[in-house]
Amino acid sequence: MDQELPVCTVHRNAQSYADLVMRSMTYDCDRLTVYLQGRDFGFVRVAFDNPRGFRLLDEGDLCSFWEKYHTGNGWLYEVQSGGWLDLESTRADFLTPHMYPNGLVEYLLVCDKCISVLTSQKPDIIELGKPPGDAETAQPNAG
Numbered sequence: 001m002d003q004e005l006p007v008c009t010v011h012r013n014a015q016s017y018a019d020l021v022m023r024s025m026t027y028d029c030d031r032l033t034v035y036l037q038g039r040d041f042g043f044v045r046v047a048f049d050n051p052r053g054f055r056l057l058d059e060g061d062l063c064s065f066w067e068k069y070h071t072g073n074g075w076l077y078e079v080q081s082g083g084w085l086d087l088e089s090t091r092a093d094f095l096t097p098h099m100y101p102n103g104l105v106e107y108l109l110v111c112d113k114c115i116s117v118l119t120s121q122k123p124d125i126i127e128l129g130k131p132p133g134d135a136e137t138a139q140p141n142a143g
Helices: 059-065 084-088
Strands: 007-010 021-027 031-037 043-049 053-058 076-081 105-110 113-119 124-127
Touching: 021 113, 031 113, 043 113, 076 084, 084 113
Parallel strands: none
Antiparallel strands: 007 076, 021 031, 031 043, 043 124, 053 113, 076 105, 105 113
16 A cells, blocks of 8 residues: 655744653643753753543654655754644544544654644643854853
C-alpha cells in the first residue's frame, strides 16, 4: 500500500531549536502537556486542551517526514495531509471525524520522540527559559 507523502506547515510559534529533546509528557484527560528542552536550557511548554487523540513514536518510525519536517525548520507542524489522521480515516469504524463537524487538526511535534495530536483547538505554547546570554534575557547595563 502506497501511503501519501505528508504535507505540513510549521506552526508560527515553533521556531527551530538546536538539539531539542522531550523532557516530559503528561495527560490528565483534559490536557496533554509536553515539556521540551533545547540547547543551553531553553525550555518550551506546549499544551493541547481536550485532545481527541495522541500517539508517541520514536523518530525512526516516521522517516517519510524527515526530509522536510525536522527541528531545523521548526518543532511543531500542522499536518494538512498524509499523517496519522488520514491513516486512521481509512478505517470504517474511525468515528472521530464525524464527531467534529468543524474539523479536526493534526499537529506533529518533532524532537527525539514524535507526538501526533488530533484536536479541534490550537495549542498553547509558552517559552519557559532562554539560553544564558540571550539578548532578550541579558541584564541591562547598570552604567
